[in-house]
Amino acid sequence: MQARLVFVHGIGGLRDPARELTVWTRALASGMRAAGHGAAARDLLSGTSGGPAGHVFVHYADLFTRGQAQGGDVLGAPGAAGAAALEDAAEAEILSELLVAWVDGVAAGHAERSDERDRRILDHARAQARPRAQEQGSLAVVRRALNVATTLLALKPWGGAARWITPKMMVSHLAQVARYLARGEPDDQGVSLDRRIRARVCEAIGNGPAVVVAHSLGSVVALETLHQLAAPVPLLVTLGSPIATRSVVWPRLLPQPPSVPGCIGAWLNFWDRDDIIAVRPHLERELRPSDTGVTPTSRRVDSDGAWVHDAEKYLAQPAVAGPVAEALAAAAGGAGSGGGGG
Incomplete structure (x- = not known):
């Protein structure tokens, strides 16, 4: 039985699901060819590898939009200074904790390769990230987050990313993590934001296999x-994951204590040392095995460029795409697993 390929995006603004499906599929097919799975790449691009229903891109960024925000920017207009981003104290508290964990994680990742300039930047970011006794309300947290993002984006190699990744954009993305983990924002039926997001993934996976x-x-x-x-x-397969952010994400995962779901046959987690989001990449240290003994296996990849968190950069890595090709082939009974050219 063929398995459906289900893509689940991460932080970011509104997307065109059809376009994103094409972009992610092409990136993964490129990685498959580089890994020697040319036939699997052709099947993927022809839409056959995901079975009769085809592969699917799960889109949920629209659920983060609010009345005040336009174009998927959860911070709203510049003059609003973040009023649309955080509506309650729980979200502000999580964002505040994320800032500290983010800076600590970035500092740990730079420990062996920082020069004096980077160390000064990191020291300054640490000071900015710490909550202040006089700080009042979510607006103050957002302003602090903007200061931290501005400082961190001056680090090598991310400084070059400032052409398209702004501090405001980074903070809006972190705010999405805070809003998801706050388990709030119920709709008219009382269904929280995080539950509405998970419902879309449930629908895409269906009865599996996936x-x-x-x-x-x-x-x-x-x-x-x-x-x-x-x-x-x-x-x-997880890419650039913040799951193991021990002080913020990990203790808020559901269910507790964090563990591998029983339905998973294997879990591969990929991280890049220059990924500003995946600051604690070794998930196998942080999650209990499933009842069948499955644990995550974390593997490092290295991408070029100033901004390596993009999903497409991960997907184009042979180390990522090869196991996906093999899993799809195994689910289909071995068809299409060979190289067969590129």
């Missing part, structure tokens, strides 16, 4: 969703 590829915040969403499902998932 190979799930989840990026960034999407890895948290996928982990929690798979605990709700019995559908077989022969392979979960």
Whole structure:
């Protein structure tokens, strides 16, 4: 039986799901060819590898939009200074904790390769990230977050990313993590934001089998969703995941204590040392095995450029795409697993 390929995106603004499906599929196919799975790449691009329903891109960024925000920017207009981003104290508290964990994680990742300039930047970012006794309300937290993001984006190699990754954009993305973990924002039926997001992933996976590829915040969403499902998932792939952010994300995962869902056959977690989001990459140290003994396996990849958190950069890595090709082939009974050219 063929497995459906389910992509789950992470932090970021509004997307065109059809376009994103094409972009992610092409990046993964490129990685498959580089890994020697040319036939699997052709199947993927032709839409056959995901079975009759095809592969699917789960889109949920629209659920983060609010009345004050336009174009998917959860911080709203510049003059609003973040009023649309955080509506209650719980969200502000989580964002505040994320700032400290983010700076600590970045500092740990730079420990062996920082020069004096980077060390000064990190010291300054630490000072900015610490909550202040006189700080009042979510607006003050957002302003502090903007200061920290501005400072961290001056680090090598991320300074070059300032052309397209602004501090405001970074903070809006972190705010999405805070809002998801706050478990609030009920709709007219009383369904919280995080539950509405997971419902979309549940719908995409269906009765399975499914190979799930989840990026960034999407890895948290996928982990929690798979605990709700019995559908077989022969392979979960997580990319640039914040799951192991011990002081913030890890203690808020559902269910507790964090563990591998029983429906997963294997879990591969990929991280890049220059990924500003995946600051604690070794998930196998932080999650209990499933009842069948499955644990995450974390592997480092190295991408070029100033901004390596993009899903497409991960997907194009042979180390990422090869196991996906093999999992899809195994689910289909071995068809299409060979190289067959590129």
